[in-house]
Amino acid sequence: MKLLRIILGIVIPPLGVFLTFGVGSTLFINILLTLLGWVPGSIHAVWAIAKHEEALNRESEIY
Known part of the structure; x- marks a missing residue:
């Protein structure tokens, strides 16, 4: 899944960010940068x- 998100982040940047973070400030920053x-x-x-x-x-190493 990580590889797919990175590929989408290269080809369609907002989609890769959306799949990772959902709707939030990171997505809006990425949409602005993509524009x-x-x-x-x-x-x-x-x-x-x-x-x-x-x-x-x-986080997984700590626990």
Whole structure:
């Protein structure tokens, strides 16, 4: 599922962010960046998805 979200984050940035975070500030920031240009939206999406996965992995190591 992580790979699919990253691929969607590259191809359709808001969709990848939506699947990871749902509706929230991260999605709205990504939509704005995507409207400014596909590249900034894609970079933000991949970064946000990777950071979210990293945080989940860190939480699972603690417990």
